Amino acid sequence: MKVLDWLANIDRRLIFLAIGLAVAIPIIMKLRMPIRISSEVRSAYETIENLPEGSVVLASIDYDATSAPELTPMFRSFLRQCFRKKLKIIYTGHLAIGLPLAQFDLDMVTAECGAVYGEDYINLGYRPGYTAVMIGIGREIRDFFAVDYKGVPVDSFPMMKDIHNYGDMALIVDFAHGTAGEYWIQYVVSRFGVRMFSCVTGVMAPTLYPYLQAGQITGIIGGLQGAAEYEMLVGNPESAAFGMPAQSIAHLLIIAFIVFGNIGYFISRRKK
Amino acid sequence: MNLLGTWIAAGLTIAILSFLYRDNPLYKFAEHLFVGVSAGYWVIYIWAFDVKPMLIDEFVRQAGFEKWLLIVPAVFGVMMLMRWIPRTAWISRWPISFTVGIAAGLALTAQVQGYIIPQIQATLLPLVSVGNTTAETIGRSFNNILIFVGVVCALLFFYFSREHKGALKVGSKIGVIFLMIGFGASFGYTVMARLSLLIGRLTFLLQVFGFR
Numbered sequence: 269m270k271v272l273d274w275l276a277n278i279d280r281r282l283i284f285l286a287i288g289l290a291v292a293i294p295i296i297m298k299l300r301m302p303i304r305i306s307s308e309v310r311s312a313y314e315t316i317e318n319l320p321e322g323s324v325v326l327a328s329i330d331y332d333a334t335s336a337p338e339l340t341p342m343f344r345s346f347l348r349q350c351f352r353k354k355l356k357i358i359y360t361g362h363l364a365i366g367l368p369l370a371q372f373d374l375d376m377v378t379a380e381c382g383a384v385y386g387e388d389y390i391n392l393g394y395r396p397g398y399t400a401v402m403i404g405i406g407r408e409i410r411d412f413f414a415v416d417y418k419g420v421p422v423d424s425f426p427m428m429k430d431i432h433n434y435g436d437m438a439l440i441v442d443f444a445h446g447t448a449g450e451y452w453i454q455y456v457v458s459r460f461g462v463r464m465f466s467c468v469t470g471v472m473a474p475t476l477y478p479y480l481q482a483g484q485i486t487g488i489i490g491g492l493q494g495a496a497e498y499e500m501l502v503g504n505p506e507s508a509a510f511g512m513p514a515q516s517i518a519h520l521l522i523i524a525f526i527v528f529g530n531i532g533y534f535i536s537r538r539k540k
Numbered sequence: 541m542n543l544l545g546t547w548i549a550a551g552l553t554i555a556i557l558s559f560l561y562r563d564n565p566l567y568k569f570a571e572h573l574f575v576g577v578s579a580g581y582w583v584i585y586i587w588a589f590d591v592k593p594m595l596i597d598e599f600v601r602q603a604g605f606e607k608w609l610l611i612v613p614a615v616f617g618v619m620m621l622m623r624w625i626p627r628t629a630w631i632s633r634w635p636i637s638f639t640v641g642i643a644a645g646l647a648l649t650a651q652v653q654g655y656i657i658p659q660i661q662a663t664l665l666p667l668v669s670v671g672n673t674t675a676e677t678i679g680r681s682f683n684n685i686l687i688f689v690g691v692v693c694a695l696l697f698f699y700f701s702r703e704h705k706g707a708l709k710v711g712s713k714i715g716v717i718f719l720m721i722g723f724g725a726s727f728g729y730t731v732m733a734r735l736s737l738l739i740g741r742l743t744f745l746l747q748v749f750g751f752r
Contacts, residue, residue, distance in 0.1 A: 337740025
């Protein structure tokens with residue numbers, strides 16, 4: 269009984285230490301585990317696989333450093349899949365502080381895949397206006413993005429020659445840690461009929477399942493688990509896939525804490 | 541330079557994590573540094589990507605009516621800054637009401653067209669859905685019934701025009717169960733998200749210190 273009392277009133281710093289060790293040890297030991305692919309991630313992957321060569325995909329960066337461990341692996345895998353399929357990418361976003369962060373990954377993967385700026389991809393940078401920008405692109409992208417992130421006119425780039433609005437884009441992929449994912453669906457997908465799938469943090473994933481159920485989006489890549497599944501599908505397991513053993517062990521530890529904490533609580537209540 | 545940046549990042553990560561033990565000056569320093577750097581970054585970014593290219597450069601580039609039309613947002617921007625002076629703070633209500641009006645107008649159509657109607661459509665499902673096999677028929681029908689019962693009962697829980705007694709009480713109780721399952725799923729995902737951040741930071745630290 270003393271053990272249960274101790275567990276019910278355990279110092280929270282010991283719990284932090286236990287969680288820290290549960291995460292650190294699998295990373296140091298480089299543990300591996302099998303990853304099962306879920307239907308929503310496979311569907312997102314196949315949406316890109318089924319696009320014809322030369323299709324234009326708009327990637328919206330709506331995350332920053334606070335969610336980079338979850339979304340960076342998704343973004344890298346997305347770029348690799350798109351460049352392998354010879355698709356063209358428009359890079360923009362609605363989080364000013366997030367675009368320069370994701371540009372590290374853009375520069376890394378474009379160099380790795382040999383993608384040419386202005387022909388295979390373009391960086392349009394950030395514009396204020398959020399939903400007004402989303403809707404405005406449906407009329408003419410040049411109304412907001414007459415120049416790229418360095419101030420070069422977009423008409424000087426070959427890939428932008430025939431791109432004017434969502435009618436010229438095959439897909440939108442949103443990388444979001446907030447409500448931007450929902451805004452893209454509500455303001456753009458429903459209004460302009462363009463296809464989309466969402467890459468979101470674990471916190472945001474549950475809010476997007478109703479949209480998937482309703483067929484408004486073609487897939488969801490949610491949290492580190494979704495990122496790991498996507499990495500496996502693209503064939504380039506990296507930080508997400510390697511982080512999953514730590515994630516699973518930490519989850520088991522948290523479940524154990526919840527169970528023991530509740531047992532201790534109920535026993536102490538019965539005593540009173 | 542890159543090495544120095546990595547060590548600064550590692551040091552600041554440890555400083556922030558030190559709060560888990562107790563509040564301390566190292567944590568306070570890292571926190572204030574973050575707030576200051578973020579604010580400075582935003583000021584520069586908004587000047588470089590908003591004000592200069594979209595207002596000043598456009599004013600120089602445009603001609604005729606469109607050039608002079610840019611004075612309207614410029615004046616609205618100045619009016620917004622009036623908030624800093626208590627005596628003139630009321631002036632900022634005009635540009636605020638303008639942006640609120642635009643946001644409300646855009647959101648109204650988006651909510652109806654992009655959320656309410658598609659979600660209602662997705663709920664109007666046949667309770668018996670025939671598949672290629674018996675198992676598929678049972679599976680599909682079970683899912684559709686689950687969605688129907690879940691939506692109706694959750695709505696009953698938020699029906700406050702009558703006292704929850706009899707059938708209404710049973711329905712709302714079932715609704716609570718569905719809501720709790722929804723909250724549980726959200727919480728589970730949140731735990732996963734927070735652990736992912738810890739995994740990201742610890743992976744970085746372990747790489748810096750040569751453990752990986």
